[in-house]
Amino acid sequence: MATTSSTRPGLLRRLSTFLFLHPTLSLILLLAPPLLWLGVIYLGSLFALLVQSFFRLDDFSGKIVRDFSLTNYLQLTSRANIDIIARTAGMATAVTLACGLIAFPLAYYIARYAAPRAKGFLYLAVLLPLWSSYLVRVYSWKLILAKEGIISWVVEKLGLTPALDAILQTPIIGGPSLSFSMLGMFFVFVYIWLPYMILPIQAALERIPKSLIEAAGDLGARPGETFRTVILPLAFPGVVAGSIFTFSLTLGDYIIPSIIGNSSFLIGAVVLAHQGTSGNVPLAAAFTVVPMIIMGVYLSIAKRLGAFDAL
């Protein structure tokens, strides 16, 4: 029975045994790196941001004054800045609603009806755009939406140019062309963030057992009632998860507004301008706190609606 390996086990083997017998130590060793990363780098930078937002820029010298003050937050309440915040939140809401409306039927089809081959193909179709560069895709949309682009061309061939012009002349959403308008920005946002809405909804729908849907029908519910009373409530966590992505990503994005947008700023672009061009880092920091507050409010509403009950 006694072989050399069992009487004098190797170092690795003794280490394994030692760790097996000391599970707490193993746990600490495994969790230390991610906790350090999360605690120091991730939360630390957020904290630094928060602290910065209470500093202020001395207008005269252009230097940052490291005193506690609410100057930046007072500045946020100016008419122009409130407009920017409202415009950003409005855009994020519209993008989230549109993504939800487009994503749900597709996710439903993928989760419940698609045959394995079609499912693979649809997965690929949803994920494929994420493999190419975000910038490249935004610039291609710039071309698609341009005055000489394919959309204008199709609209012209259909003889609908007056209708497009009328839309572009609408205040707020319009602009000189689709590629310089809030409407164009909205299209690109919806396109870019759509996969992040489809995937969580699809995952949530896939987890609903078929027998639950049959049971509802068996108990007298017509398909619409089954959808309202069984499918939607059970898929709701997925919808909320997807909307957290689309909403927060739209709130913070600065590339699409600067490439597609017109002169009206969104929060991300403002942060970039303050931090880069004008060097007002404290005001930029205060602006970044706004999306975080909006997301906090949004999540607490979602929680109150019972979005996380089924998790």
Next chain:
Amino acid sequence: MSTSSTSLPAVRFSNVSKHFGDVKAVDNVSTDILDGEFFSMLGPSGSGKTTCLRLIAGFEMPTSGSIQLHGQEVSGLPPYERDVNTVFQDYALFPHMSVGENIAYGLMIKNAPKAEREKRADDMLEMVRLPGFAKRRPSQLSGGQRQRVALARALINRPRVLLLDEPLGALDLKLRQQMQIELKAIQKQVGITFIFVTHDQEEALTMSDRIAVFNHGRIEQIGSPAEIYEHPQTAFVAGFVGVSNLITGEAASAITGSPATFSIRPEKIHLCEAGAAVSDGECFADGCIREVVYLGVNTRYAVALNGGGDLTVVQQNLESTSMDVLGAQGRSVRLVWRREHNRVISSQ
């Protein structure tokens, strides 16, 4: 059927087939299920019994043939237009609703007032012996409790036919036996037709008024539990319901004088000393005990016959102990049984 001429059958299958691609899940089934009876569909997995149930519920539509519920053609009707309810194999309780809301779901869909829904849900909970459970979540219940909630939910709409798809399959033996008795009692109490799908022959024999034995999408035999057990008409039924010895060819000739295949139940055979006397009207076969399995209540012997073939014999451990029976291996014995217990099987 003569009994069905007085009142309409609860369910009538006329030449019903259901194909999934090349697979004939249900193959030209015609039968009547009577109003108020406890009808079991018994068969191995893939024999078409669950598909038949799903055809009645409306989850599947027949490829051909017609299905009538109380005389009304339902082949094209969706589940929510049919006066039947189902207890699902996995219970299918809605996880986002309380037990009370689950049970009252059918009433909510019918827009019954809240007070009435709660009252009737409480009544149903009383009936399935879970009083006071209305506020709980399905995830807080044990398997047996979920089973009762599923039953209450299916019965609250007062359907004329209740479909049960292997509802006891996930329960442990003790609970299953208890639920068998309760289900039977509830069926008597509400007086509606129960159609019960199971692969457990003992369950079917315990609870049913009539049993249909399914194999390869067809019904092999329909009859009362006693008929099915004592007069199996096919080799499949003889083998599937209970344990049977099937004796064919030369081995059969050596015993009965005719090569016709017959079946004999293991518990009908007496295990006697070699050379024991045989009286009129009895069959016998000599052999040697090949294997002994001690089962507590009784002992199962596999006996290799001198004339060829094997017979399984079950003897009650009336006076014998495990020491006695286990020492019997290898002993020469004579097997004796009454001739009328032989069941000649018409075709293989």
